[in-house]
Amino acid sequence: MSEDTILLAGGGIAGLTAALALQRRGRRVVVLEQTARIGNVGAGITLRETASRSLYSLGLKDRLDATSDKPRPGAALDYRTGAPLAGSLGQRNWVATDFADVHMLHRADLFRLLKDAIDAHDPHAVQLDSRVTAFTQDDEGVTVTLADGRSLRGAALIGCDGLRSAVRGLLFGEAAPRRTGIVAYRFLVPLEQARPYAKALGMSVGPRASLSRYLIQQGTVVNCVAFAHGVDITEEGWNRHATRAELLDLFAGWHEDVIGLASCAPLETTACWALYDRDPLQTWVRGRVGLLGDAAHPVLPFLGFGAALGIEDAIVLARAFEAKVDPAEALKTYEAARRDRANAILLESRRQGEIFRAGPDGASDIPPHERESRAPYDPLTAAL
Ligand code: FAD
Numbered sequence: 357m358s359e360d361t362i363l364l365a366g367g368g369i370a371g372l373t374a375a376l377a378l379q380r381r382g383r384r385v386v387v388l389e390q391t392a393r394i395g396n397v398g399a400g401i402t403l404r405e406t407a408s409r410s411l412y413s414l415g416l417k418d419r420l421d422a423t424s425d426k427p428r429p430g431a432a433l434d435y436r437t438g439a440p441l442a443g444s445l446g447q448r449n450w451v452a453t454d455f456a457d458v459h460m461l462h463r464a465d466l467f468r469l470l471k472d473a474i475d476a477h478d479p480h481a482v483q484l485d486s487r488v489t490a491f492t493q494d495d496e497g498v499t500v501t502l503a504d505g506r507s508l509r510g511a512a513l514i515g516c517d518g519l520r521s522a523v524r525g526l527l528f529g530e531a532a533p534r535r536t537g538i539v540a541y542r543f544l545v546p547l548e549q550a551r552p553y554a555k556a557l558g559m560s561v562g563p564r565a566s567l568s569r570y571l572i573q574q575g576t577v578v579n580c581v582a583f584a585h586g587v588d589i590t591e592e593g594w595n596r597h598a599t600r601a602e603l604l605d606l607f608a609g610w611h612e613d614v615i616g617l618a619s620c621a622p623l624e625t626t627a628c629w630a631l632y633d634r635d636p637l638q639t640w641v642r643g644r645v646g647l648l649g650d651a652a653h654p655v656l657p658f659l660g661f662g663a664a665l666g667i668e669d670a671i672v673l674a675r676a677f678e679a680k681v682d683p684a685e686a687l688k689t690y691e692a693a694r695r696d697r698a699n700a701i702l703l704e705s706r707r708q709g710e711i712f713r714a715g716p717d718g719a720s721d722i723p724p725h726e727r728e729s730r731a732p733y734d735p736l737t738a739a740l
Contacts, residue, residue, distance in 0.1 A: 361510040362385050362512050362513070363385075365371055365513065366516035369667065370513060370649025370651075376414050376470060377671055379612045385474075386483060388483055388708065392484050392485065395471075395486065395591070397462070397467075399543075399569040400461060401461060403461070403667075404465075404729075405458060406733055406734070407663065410668060413668065418621070419439045422465075434560070434611070435610050435716060438611035449731075459659075460571070461573075475506065483514060489501055489502060493520050497509055497512075498645060514645075515647045515648065516648045516666070520633060523651060527671060534632060536630075540628070541598055542580070544580070544622070550578045558570075562609075568581050596627065597624060598623060600618075600619070604619070620722070633656055634654050641684075643682045646690065653701075656709050669694055683690065697731075
């Protein structure tokens, strides 16, 4: 392997986008992914404008348009009556034209289009069953050790290995993330079944939970994400499934459309995902090793911005590697360009979660001028 290769630990949305962005700027990359298959499937994702435009810049606009849905007119709905809400949460009611570059799609489709584009540059760039366990660095490069004993040498290592990042732990010796006591329930209902309960889509905030639902896969599937507090679940991932009783209990007293949707949730693929939090880090980089995506800034999902931040990171990282010859300098440049925005959105997401937790009669929504997530931003032109 060439000493110029950039090694990326983790083939999630952030790692794959970073790999592709670096390839597009002429760099050789290797993505080391611990699992045997790319892509945590089973749920939809909303890509904010900054993420969509970043992916357009990587040549993915046509495929993104072909595989995703645009937001339809939606509303913040009263959890009991299903009627559009008044008050500050009601200000969230939106129309489709507000979000021309927002895409809503199945995660599996997003992974597929990223992986295909990477493979077209280099079919060996993504290496599966490759768990990073250690690294050393010197003046010339980084040596990464994998769980199976293999080692690889490259110019730099980017830890894109998520909330429980091994690279972050090795760099900064951090403890485990904090449990929030909030659980995300994620499920997909085919529209065929959901039609009677999908007259209005959008978000409802109730006393113990909030629920967002939107259409994906050319309007054929309703993606549902509920955030519930006071649920005693600690697992993350796709292995802990909800029971029907659990779902119906969560939405007891809610509007019949919500109860109908919960009654249709396919239990074998309805994941309960405990949410964990970390404080912002003031540095993501040491020498030739840096962090990107959730590994650098694990954003709670209340704004639906975590993947977008990872995608923005990817574009800025690739620009920094193009601008600076020395990998350590490139990483410092990347960090300086990204840290304040990502950390501000991490804290904003946490605050948004507290507002949802306060329930329908609780705290006012965050005013737009206090939201970094609404500030104009373009990772393609942001100052380096
Ligand atoms: P991850 O997705 O965690 O990927 C890390 C990868 O690294 C994994 O493939 C893992 O297997 C691999 N890995 C881990 N350790 C190692 C190792 N030691 N060696 C090698 N590989 C390793 N964001 C949005 O923008 N829009 C949304 O609508 C949205 N909705 C969300 C809803 C929910 C319920 C949740 C929980 C999150 C949501 N997010 C959303 C956030 C988004 O999913 C994450 O921010 C994003 O997926 C993080 O991507 P990542 O690549 O940084 O990390």
